[in-house]
Amino acid sequence: MKKILNLVMAAAVVLTLAGCGDKTGEGMDSQGTGPETGRQEAGQDTGKEVGQSTGQEVSQEVGLDGSPAQGNDNAGNPEVSQGVSDAQQTETSAEAAGLRDDYEDNFDVDEAAAAEFARMIKEAVAQKNVEMLADLTGFPVYVGLSGGTVVETRDDFVGLDVEELLPEEMLSSIAEADENSLSPSMAGFTLYGSDGAPSITFGVRDGSLKISGINYGY
Numbered sequence: 616m617k618k619i620l621n622l623v624m625a626a627a628v629v630l631t632l633a634g635c636g637d638k639t640g641e642g643m644d645s646q647g648t649g650p651e652t653g654r655q656e657a658g659q660d661t662g663k664e665v666g667q668s669t670g671q672e673v674s675q676e677v678g679l680d681g682s683p684a685q686g687n688d689n690a691g692n693p694e695v696s697q698g699v700s701d702a703q704q705t706e707t708s709a710e711a712a713g714l715r716d717d718y719e720d721n722f723d724v725d726e727a728a729a730a731e732f733a734r735m736i737k738e739a740v741a742q743k744n745v746e747m748l749a750d751l752t753g754f755p756v757y758v759g760l761s762g763g764t765v766v767e768t769r770d771d772f773v774g775l776d777v778e779e780l781l782p783e784e785m786l787s788s789i790a791e792a793d794e795n796s797l798s799p800s801m802a803g804f805t806l807y808g809s810d811g812a813p814s815i816t817f818g819v820r821d822g823s824l825k826i827s828g829i830n831y832g833y
Contacts, residue, residue: 714732721799721803732817737792751826788813802827
């Protein structure tokens with residue numbers, strides 16, 4: 616009887632241990648599966664967020680039509696825009712005025728072309744703009760200062776005293792000159808207000824109209 620009792624108790628212990636093992640296994644499976652599944656789901660969510668973010672940035676950089684986004688390098692740069700605008704507005708060359716650069720001599724210049732060039736001279740003198748006047752001048756050029764001198768280069772011309780180069784008498788004479796009644800001669804065309812007044816002479820040099828002399832009257 617005692618032996619039977621021991622067998623029954625041993626069987627009960629075995630069954631109890633077996634039940635605990637099953638529960639522990641289930642718990643381990645649950646714990647093992649839970650975090651792993653959570654990591655997979657988190658990875659998928661992260662992948663979606665990264666993919667969406669990257670896709671949006673790429674689409675913004677590439678553009679709707681698939682071409683690289685183009686920017687305006689000069690946008691918001693007033694110095695560049697202003698520099699281009701000034702260069703366009705201050706063009707005073709004979710070429711910009713539509714004048715020819717293949718004249719044979721002074722007698723090949725028609726009345727309209729001579730008048731147009733004379734107007735550019737009048738504008739430069741009225742503004743006392745030596746740079747503009749230099750653009751219209753052929754060098755070397757005769758300038759009747761200090762008894763008469765020849766100015767060899769543009770830099771030398773621009774370096775002259777503007778008050779001596781363009782005194783009030785010169786301003787008045789050129790302002791009064793009639794650019795529409797100029798006649799050609801061997802010396803060119805002379806722009807002045809009245810006899811004996813300061814004058815500016817221009818004519819053909821190397822096919823183009825250029826100022827050839829600045830005189831201060833007599």
